Amino acid sequence: MSPSWNESHGHLPVTIDPIQLAERGARLTGTLPLKSMARLAQHCLDGSGDVFVDLAFERGVGETVFLMHGTLRVRLITGCQRCLEGMEVNLEAAPSLVLLRSGAAQELSGDAADTLVADKPVSLISLVEDELLLVLPMVSMHELSQCPAKEYVTEKAGTDIRAVKGEKKNPFAVLSGLKKAR
Ligand SMILES: [Zn+2]
Structure with missing residues (x-):
């Protein structure tokens, strides 16, 4: 099945009524700017770029259960928490939600899918x-062998061996500076 990319690309609605979309079996495909997502963008060194969205809405079992599933993808530049240099993280989510109106008895039991009560339009x-x-990973770090800060790390994780290695700049000093600035 090929998505209707060209029809909706760049024209995703600001708010959606998920159940209404499910009633007509709609599919939303397009992009949203990463910078419109403040909570996600705060993890990024560079908030530019787009989130790719492909979501399908459909009827589930019975009259009151609807489903939303699809794929979300974004390429983030986040700071390696060891060296603070930028690193690329490709995030991909495959949400699968059961959409219910409030008060509707959940007809699915033992299903692992998350439930979203969607009586009114929600922000896409x-x-x-x-x-x-x-x-989103809790901690993002380069592979140790790839990380510019590897020379500061001994077998004991995080130990600063600057005193042994000499005069080089300590990347962790930059981190404490950033923390103070916040
Ligand atoms: Zn690193």
């Missing part, structure tokens, strides 16, 4: 951002 940006935050 918040919905997408929430799903991406769920897959």
